[in-house]
Each structure stands twice: as C-alpha cells, then as structure tokens.
Amino acid sequence: xxxxxxxxxxxxxxxxxxxxxxxxxxxxxxxxxxxxxxxxxxxxxxxxxxxxxxxxxxxxxxxxxxxxxxxxxxxxxxxxxxxxxxxxxxxxxxxxxxxxxxxxxxxxxxxxxxxxxxxxxxxxxxxxxxxxxxxxxxxxxxxxxxxxxxxxxxxxxxxxxxxxxxxxxxxxxxxxxxxxxxxxxxxxxxx
Numbered sequence: 227x228x229x230x231x232x233x234x235x236x237x238x239x240x241x242x243x244x245x246x247x248x249x250x251x252x253x254x255x256x257x258x259x260x261x262x263x264x265x266x267x268x269x270x271x272x273x274x275x276x277x278x279x280x281x282x283x284x285x286x287x288x289x290x291x292x293x294x295x296x297x298x299x300x301x302x303x304x305x306x307x308x309x310x311x312x313x314x315x316x317x318x319x320x321x322x323x324x325x326x327x328x329x330x331x332x333x334x335x336x337x338x339x340x341x342x343x344x345x346x347x348x349x350x351x352x353x354x355x356x357x358x359x360x361x362x363x364x365x366x367x368x369x370x371x372x373x374x375x376x377x378x379x380x381x382x383x384x385x386x387x388x389x390x391x392x393x394x395x396x397x398x399x400x401x402x403x404x405x406x407x408x409x410x411x412x413x414x415x416x417x
Contacts, residue, residue, distance in 0.1 A: 227268070227299055228268055228299040241280055245273050245274070245275070250268075252265065265303075266302070268302075270299065288366055288368065311340075312338070314385065315386075341371075344363065358413070361412065362413050376397060
C-alpha cells in the first residue's frame with residue numbers, strides 16, 4: 227500500500243537515514259493533544275523505523291507504536307515534539323589531586339534534546355493513576371538521552387531538566403510504558 231500512494235510521500239530522516247513517510251492526522255482525536263500532536267505514519271517495508279525512532283520532516287516526531295500491515299508496511303503512531311530540553315546533573319568538579327574545586331553545581335549533560343511534554347491535568351491523573359501527586363509535567367524522550375533514575379546510587383541529587391529556562395526535577399524515569407522511549411515525571415525544581 228505504501229508504494230501505491232507515492233504522490234503522498236513526504237521525505238523524512240529516520241534516525242539519520244533518508245526515507246519517505248505518508249503522514250496523516252489521528253482522526254478519532256477528541257482532545258487538543260490528540261488533534262494537534264498525534265499523527266499516523268506509514269513507512270515502507272524496508273524502512274529502518276522502530277519504536278522510539280526520531281523522525282524528522284519539517285517537524286520532529288517520536289515513534290510511539292509500530293505494527294506491520296498485511297502488505298508488510300510499517301504503520302506507526304507518532305507524536306510531534308513540542309519541547310527542546312537540557313539535562314543537567316548535580317556534579318562536583320575535582321582538580322588533578324582529587325580535591326574539590328568550588329561548590330557542587332548542576333552541569334549540562336545533554337543539550338538540544340527534542341521531546342514531547344504534557345502538563346498534568348485532572349483528566350491525565352484519571353487516565354494514568356501512576357502519576358505522583360507532585361508531578362507537573364510528563365515527558366517523552368528517546369532512550370539515548372542520559373537521564374538517570376533518581377534512586378541511582380551515582381547521583382548526589384536527582385537530575386534536573388530545563389525547558390525554556392524553567393527548571394524541573396526528575397522524579398520518575400519509566401522505561402517500560404513506551405518501548406524504546408523514556409516516560410519521565412518531573413516536578414518544579416526548587417533546589
């Protein structure tokens with residue numbers, strides 16, 4: 227079916243590989259998020275797309291789901307990214323003799339990471355009972371992003387995520403909800 231609609235092919239980059247996709251909106255959407263950010267993507271049987279891939283057209287998309295059609299095409303649910311984040315880690319710098327230099331501070335670990343952020347609403351709390359009471363945003367990022375679980379013994383304090391200059395503390399990093407994507411709960415960072 228993918229090859230029958232060549233007039234609808236949109237050039238794209240899938241994880242740094244040039245490909246084509248047929249994009250369409252999710253037609254059953256009833257929320258603003260569903261109408262604005264959720265897309266369907268149809269890729270060729272030879273495509274390298276997989277769950278968690280980053281697809282770039284004029285916009286950036288994260289692949290949430292993938293299934294093969296009867297024609298072996300790859301049918302995906304995509305979510306359009308809406309944020310660029312910076313991940314910071316609380317770190318103490320040391321000199322050549324292992325003496326601390328200055329005070330510990332949040333230093334950038336990764337910058338320019340695209341993802342999807344959603345404000346936590348009462349409706350979202352009903353749909354996702356696993357949300358913490360303090361969670362103000364949920365994020366979807368690729369698993370290649372260096373964000374550590376707050377319980378990681380290497381951390382002095384939980385990681386910080388900065389979105390448009392606003393600081394958030396990482397409370398939960400869920401690697402199971404979406405295969406090959408990180409589902410991260412953050413709260414406002416007052417440290």
